Every structure is written in structure tokens, then in C-alpha cells.
Amino acid sequence: MKKIDFLFAGVGGQGTILASDILAEVGLRCGYAVKKSEVHGMSQRGGAVESHVRWGEKVYSPLIEEGSADYLLGFEMLEAARWPHFLAPGATALVNRHRIMPPAVNLGQARYPEEKEIEDILSQAGARVVWVEGAAKARELGSPAVAGVVLLGTLSNYLAEPVEIWRAVIEEMVPPKFKELNVKAFQAGREMTAKNK
Amino acid sequence: MKKIMSGNEAIAYGAYLAGIKMGAGYPGTPSTEILENFARYPGVYAEWSVNEKVALDVGVGAAYAGARALVTMKHVGLNVAADSLFYVAYTGMKGSLVIVNADDPSLHSSQNEQDNRHYARFAKVPMLEPADAEEAKCFVKYAVEISETFDTPVIIRTTTRLSHSRAVVSLEEEPAREASPAEPAAYERNPAKYVMVPANARARHPVVEDRLKKLAAYAETAPFNCLEDGDSALGIITSGVVYQYAREVFPTATFLKLGMVYPLPAGLIRELAGRVKQVLVIEELDPFLEEQVRLLGIPARGKDIFPNLYEFSPGRVRQCAAEAGLISPQEKKTFSIPALPARPPMLCPGCGHRGVFYALQRLRTATFGDIGCYTLGAAPPLSALHTCGCMGASIGVVHGVDKVGVKDRTVAVIGDSTFFHSGVAPLINVFYNRGTSTVIVLDNRVTAMTGHQPHPGSGKTLMGEEAPLISVEEVARGIGFKKIDVVDPYDFKNVVETIKEHVKSGEPSVIVARHPCVLYTRERHAPYTVNLQACNECGNCLRIGCSPIGKVEGGVAIDASLCIGCGFCAAVCNQNAITQVS
Secondary structure (H helix, E strand, O other): OOOEEEEEEEEOOOOOHHHHHHEEEEEHHHHOOOEEEEOOOHHHOOOEEEEEEEOOOOOOOOOOOOOOOOEEEEEEEHOOOOOHHHHEEEEEEEEOOOOOOHHHHHHHOOOOOOHEEEEEEHHOOOOOOEEEHHHHHHHHHHHHHHHHHHHHHHHHHHOOHHHHHHHHHHHHOHHHHHHHHHHHHHHHHHHHHHHOO | EEEEEHHHHHHHHHHHHOOOEEEOOOOOOHHHHHHHOOOOOOOOOEEOOOOOHHHHHHHHHHHOOOOOEEEEHHHHHHHHHHHHHHHHHHOOOOOEEEEEEEEEEOOOOOOOOOOOOOHHHOOOOOOOOOOOOOHHHHHHHHHHHHHHOOOOOEEEEEEEHOOOOOEEEOOOOOOOOOOOOOOOOOOOOOHHHHOOHHHHHHHHHHHHHHHHHHHHHHHOOOOOOOOEOEEEEEEEEEEEEHHHHHHHOOOOOOEEEEEEEEEHHHHHHHHHHHHOEEEEEOOOOHHHHHHHHOOOOOEEEOOOOOHHHHHHOOOHHHHHHHHOOOOOOOOOOOOOOOOOOOOOOOOOOOOOOHHHHHHHHHHHOEEOOOHHHHHHHHOOOOOOOOEEEOOHHHHHHHHHHOOOOOOOOOOEEEEEHHHHHOOHHHHHHHHHHHOOOOOEEEOOOEOOOOOEEOOOOOEEEOOOEOOOOHHHHHHHHHHHHOEEEEOOOHHHEEEEEHHHEEEEOOOOOOEEEEEEHHHHHHOOOOOOOEEOOOOOOOHHHHHHEEEEEEEEEEEEEEEEOOOOOOOHHHHHHHOEEEOOOO
């Protein structure tokens, strides 16, 4: 069984933790040993959130090592740009086209990087950057909160794990009244990139 | 059956499986979820005590009465509870007592990076340290067994990385509700064991020393201390989550993986040293294991290679090992990452604390702070909090400042949960010692920072029952305070006037600034919007540090999806340029 390391980066309140929990559960159901790590604490106050998910035959560390993440899931553009040193050569960075301004930018003391700059930062590591219209699609579906699940839908195209497992895990792990919405979001993410893959 | 659990969930599950019936603790990252999860199991009682010391005494009482008890707290919580740890180390107990203590290497959410393994040696009690969630589950059972066999409290140490990482845990089919060997019964009186007056305590000390020797002997064959065979170049002594990192970096080395970090198995350590050319100790924070290994006369290496600061990771262990020549150096890729704007945590949109801190900023008070969400009042642009040390420190500190005659306007600010935790005693101190300090209690009715746990001012218990709601102002009145005001922190003009008047009054006083946590109550009103024609770009609204408000060409704009409609920005706008969307 091949090891696959996933790094999630986002902003508190974006659903990064739930999405990484879903991914860990999918790994478990597909027979991988799974470990996951995240930093809570101040994160729900709008701070940066990172989460590591590791699939493998045997996983020791819950943390991914620098230079070995196979996938970066950027829930927010600036947050994605912080992690090139974690990416393995040939890694795929799926980045939600969504900007959340940090305080220094709001106060006019700093500049939010351009899309091109973010792409350059991430591709130095030899990563392929794929922009995902997760935020736009989520708004279209009626809830900005499901952008992360759109991203998972996109990710599922790059992995060999059966789509039924993804759907079953999502249905079980999201709040019951948002089940349908999340399944739709997952499907949308899958379709969006099936085309441009 | 297998399930993915966090270290904290696994500890709670293990406690349930081990027949623990009573749990007490005080919330503190990264320990909080242990008790929250434990409370959901059938047939158990769990409580948020007002502070860690009370929680430990509650656990001691349950254990004295023959029950199996669990007490949880973060590392600095054990500082608060240390007095109780030291007496129960002497008395032992009839049932069993497991203390789970969460360290925070890298200070993800703490004021220091203390290494609580020292408490085990200091208080002469055993300490276990699991390395993943499965072990976390199992180690609670071991801890109960050790506690009952050796008549001692047992500490389980976790770290943030263990508590908050998730891994696969095997579920036990039918949670076996083992009966405690000492069934809870009427409290048995045994003053020589439980009354720690000097004569009795003097007699208990040799018992404690003897117990440590027995525990060290037990450590030699205990199932959680394992020699793992490998090649003979390096023998690595390690424990906890650091074991996982070391395993990735040194896949073929010989390992002594310690599940119990105090007392140590001298025989196993000597055996490892006899098998390998070089002994290496890999541990986060202090050289706690290394020093004890060296005391055995073994020339181990450790802190000369792996630093005593911050948490480790596979990459960090690899880099240190490569620098020391233990492994071949990695080809290092360098990246040019331009300076990206940071994203620090801030007070939430609509947070009531903002109103008080903005008023304090305008009044230029010297503000002595405490531990909680409101510590974020120190961050720019509010920059309105000038000290933060530990739980409950603010009131004693402002009293000391006031007693030496500082002429600034001074105030203490303390949260509601923190007030009940350790603010009442210093408030009595201010009044008794004829102080003149003004104490502002930021009352949002819940322990917000750690994820909304109830406290004595919430009207609810951890078990979900209704509870008497203890009023901060009534407590102050009971002490004897005459000058007490309750304000709504959104009422900006009133807040400013009230603080001014209290500070000037020259008598001890209390202001309760009360607004329930909006993140908890999910309070939401129509958002506010900016009329750019009326905006004169004075920057007042930017100075309140509310994340939906951002600078744009010719003024500011409010992100309607983030704004909860508290209206505080409109209250500080001199141009009436900010209005609610109707």
C-alpha cells in the first residue's frame, strides 16, 4: 500500500478540520493505517489552521515531514502559499480560489499576494497548482460552508478510492440536515475537475 | 471494530473501559476534550470544578471513598493543583486516582512550556506517557492497576500533539464494567494514613520512598516499557509521540520505548547500553530522561543534539540527527517565500470584550490582564492589555501596582470563568487590605476560550443539568464592595463613563461587563454597511479590530457574510457613516 500524505491549510471556521476528518475516515475504510494531526486552540478565533492526514501501510508520525506531502488542500489562497517546503516533488496543490483578508491587510499595512505569486511560490517545489472554484460553487449551492467538501470532491478524482466510500463517509460525518447539500458539493467538486484534469 | 479517535477521546474511552466512575477537571487546551468525552459515557459522573486544585481534591475524595477517579487538566493546571498532588502522594487512597496532565510543547495555547515530567519526580509518583491514541486508551487501564496495586496516584502525561492527533483505536466489544476491588462504601477512618499532621506524615514518607523502589522494580517488566531490537550502532531511549518521529528517522536502530517515564527501569536501560555502541535520548523539552540515564553512568547523548525548546517533528529530528552526523545529510531544497501577512487569532466579530478594550484604549489605562479569549485585547490594533501571567493574576497584580502609588489610571480585567477559578480570593484581598483597585469582570457567561464549557456563572453543569447561577456582582457585594456597576460592553459611552468614574473614585470597585459570548449563543442581526460618501477615513472603526471591516479605496467596507450586526463600529463612527442594512 502506497503512503499518501495530505496537508490541509485554511482559516478557522472554514471547515478544514471536518474535511480532514472525512479524509482520514475514507482512508480507514479503504484499509489504510491512518493518522491525523491538527492544531486547535486559538484557531476558531479566525487564526490559521493546518491539519495533516497520513495514509499508509504503517504510519508512525502523525505529522508529515517537510518535502513529503503528496497533496496540499488550500482552503484559502494565502494559507496555501505558506507551505511549499512541505510539498513532495510532483505534488498536487488543490487551491480554493478564495481570499480571506488577514488583519494586517484589512488595516492597509500589508498586501495580499497576487494569484500568480501564489502559484509561483507553490510551483517552486515542483508542485502542480490546480485552482478550484470551491467558494463560487459553494455559494451557488447556497452555503459557503461546503467549499471544503467541493475540494474533497476534486481530490477524489486524483485518488483511486471508490466514490461510494467517499459518499458514505460524508453522509455519516456531516450534520444530518446538511447531508444532501454536502453530497451535492462533493459531486460538484468531482465534476468540475473531471473535465480539466 | 476500529475507530479513529483523538488522543483525548481515547483517554476518555480508556477511562470508561477501566471502570472509572468519577471525573473532575478544569478546561485547558489541550486537555479539555478528555472530560467532555468521558461525561458522555453511561453510568459516570463528571464535573467541571471551579479550578484544578478543587478538581484534584474532588478526585481524591472519590478515591478515598473507594472509587476509581479521573482528574484532567493542562500542564499549568497542575501548578494550581500541586499542593493537593503532594499530600495525596503521601496518603495514597482506598480506590484509585488517575491524573491526566497535558503538556504543550511549542506553546500552542499556553503561557509557558514547562515540562511536567518533573512533577512525577518532585511528588514521587509514577508517570505514564502513551505514544498514540491506542496506547492512550490502554494506558488508563494500566494507570488504574498501578494506582490500586501500589496505593499511589498515577499521572498520565500527554502533549498537544498526542491529545489532538487522531489515530486508529480498537474498540472493545462489550465495555466490561469491572467492579472496583475496593467497592465504594462508607468512608473508612484511618487517621494515621489520611491526617497529614507532622507525626503521621513523617511516618508516611518512608512508605513513599519504598513505593518508588517497588515501582522501579515493576518498571523492568511492565508491558509498556519495550526493548525493540535493531542494529547495534545506536540505542535510542524515547517516549510518547517523539517515539513516532524517531522511528521514522532511525528505522533500523535499537529502541527502548518507555511507556512509563518515572520511575525508570535501570536494568532495561543498562541492557540497552550493553547492546549498542551509542545511547541516544530523544525527548522534547528538558533532559528529564537523559539526566537519569547519565546518573546510571551511561554516557548518553541527547540535548547536545536535540534542543530543549519547542515541539519536535520528523523533519526536526532528522535535521538535528544529520547535523550531529548520525545520519547522512539530507539534500536541502531552499525556497524563496516572500514575507506573507500573518493571520493571528483575533476577538470574534461581535465579541463583547471589544467594547471594553476599545474604551480602555481610549482612556489609556494601564490594564492588568488574565487568561482567556480577552487576552487577545493585547493584540493590535486594540493593544489595550499590558500584562498576562496566569489564571487569576490580574487582581493581585493591580493591587500591588496600586499599593506602590502608581499614578496612571489602572484596572484589572478578568473573565468570568477565570474569576470563579482564582479571582475571588484576590478580590477579597483588595477589599480587606484597603485597596482602591478597579476590577472589570468580562462576563460572557461561559468558558469561551477552550470551547464553551459551563462554569458557576453559566447556570448549567457538565452533565447538562440546570445549576444555580452564581452572580459576580453578588459575590462582590457579599465581600463588602459598595461600588459595583453592571454594563453592556456594546454601550460604548456608558462603558467609558463608568470606567472613568470608578477609576477616579478612590475606592475599591467592580464593573461587570456582561454580554453572552456571541460565538456560543450564535447571536446574529442584520449586518452593517458603510456609506462611503459620509466616511472621512478617520480610522476609528479600523481601530476596534473587527475582522469584517477592511480598508478600501476611499474608506472602509464591511464583509456582510462575517458581520454579526453588533453595531459597535457604528457606535464609534463620528460621521454616522455606518448603518445597519434594513
